[in-house]
Amino acid sequence: MKETLANANFPRDGEGRVYHIGVRYGEVANRILTVGDPARAKAIARWLDTESDSGKPVFTNQSHRGFLTITGRYKGVPVSIMAIGMGNCMMDFFVRETRAVTTGTLAIIRFGSCGSLSQNAPTGSIVIPQGGYCIRKNLEYFVKEKNRLFKGPVEPYMISGVFDADEEMSAILTKELEKAIEPISGKHGVGSVIANGLNADGCSFYSSQGRKDPAFWDDNDSVIQEALSAHPETVSLEMETSMLFHLAECAREQNPIKAAGCMQVFADRIGNGFIHPDTVAVLEPAVGKAVLEALIQVQVDNEMSEEGTVWQTTASEA
Incomplete structure (x- = not known):
């Protein structure tokens, strides 16, 4: 940390940059493609307009917490590509802090990878979930009985209801x-595009996703079957997309967020197979460009003026 920060409730530095993602107003556009892997973000960014096309170089910022922001234009429309890492908390940092440095409607599409819980979604497929839910490890279950706050029976995992994706964007x-x-x-x-069903978010790659780790007590033998019993339409399993849908639903009416997602199936959790790197090399560029094409078609209300932003064109500066 190099800057003195103000407001412990929502830290920002003297330039107005939020603490974790490290950006300020004018550095993130209303339309955002988010991924986990920074290498994936950089690969997708090659589709952005060049400086000679847009009149402005592509903006890049790497935060001290590992968040990568790339902002420019795609076919003339301002877009940001943001790599956030893995997990629910990283999605929470990203959505809340991005919302804090933007105005108008945000349109966010997550492009990630997932495991499959359906025979209809083998490795190499692309899943577009209609909604998602969360699987959370109930830590109270794992507390020593003498230290438990609740003395009655508790379950090792909690499964939520469904948070909807934005229908129009999807x-x-x-x-x-x-x-x-x-x-x-x-x-x-x-494989093919599977545009139905639900996504499940685990709070962990291991315990809440039903993976077996002999070094730890997770009591997760039945967690996947319990999730499928509660939500038989489940197709995919990962750690971020349902959290994005949840946060979009929790956004206040005056600061709306539209959210959609798509995931490459990397792991077949039924047949225990994994995608081949050659498939990823072919699939990933096609999906990344398609997400950009989708984003620029999304209508956003009260879009930010380009004045003073990193995507402001030379003409508008004049």
């Missing part, structure tokens, strides 16, 4: 992904 995303995948579907291990 429909646009489906159309663009089907168009992008059609020429390569069935080749190099690339």
